[in-house]
Amino acid sequence: MAKCPKKEPDWLMISALQHYAYCPRQFALIHIEQAWADNFFTAHGNLLHERVDSYESEQRGDIRYERSVAVRSNALQIRGKLDLLEVEGGSAKKYYPVEYKRGKPKQEPWDKIQLCAQALCLEEMRDTTIESGAMWYWQVRKREHVPFDEELRGITLQMIKEAHSLLMSGQTPEPIADQKRCKACSLNDLCEPAVFRRDHSSAYIEGIFSDPTRSESNGD
Secondary structure, eight states, rough: OOOOOOOOOOOOOHHHHHHHHHOOOHHHHHHHOOOOOOOOOHHHHHHHHHHHHOOOOOEEEEEEEEEEEEETTTTTTTEEEEEEEEESSSOEEEEEEEEEEOOOOOOOHHHHHHHHHHHHHHHHHOOOOOEEEEEETTTTTTEEEOOOHHHHHHHHHHHHHHHEEEEETTOOOOOOOOHHHHOTTTHHHHHHHHHHHHHHHHHHHHHHHOHHHHHTTTTO
């Protein structure tokens, strides 16, 4: 009897984790429905990464700077590209990943999750432990130091698990409750979260008034 070919693992792009952490519906529209739309923010971000993605490495003293580094984790089935990796030292190397973003530092861990996932890949690939990295934000023109502590690692692993699960389901979830995030989303017009929420509100109201138990309890 012929054996069935082994199914390739469902790999997840590391950049998709930022999409999922920001909004699972956005993640599904991009990575399940293959929808995308550029706005000013994404266009500016693309321009920034064009400048960063030179693929040229350089040595300054004891530190080597590697750009556009491909990373992957077979254990987590994630892969992607790291903007900048600083490698310090000789035989006992220290690695310091840096991710570039167009905006400014955020209270939410969306960007840090992406950076931590890159570090997890590097740890597996180079058999090492990475204690921290940095986010570089265009709007403030400076780095934000990011420790890879247990809390961030736990959140990152949870996001990877949930994103894989949603990708395998093939289903697009409802809009998130936080409407402020929708305004800056490049998929706002395609997603139409306001219309979706309004449709559900109408259905809820219609359901109340069409429920016979309610009319009886009101004495009608």
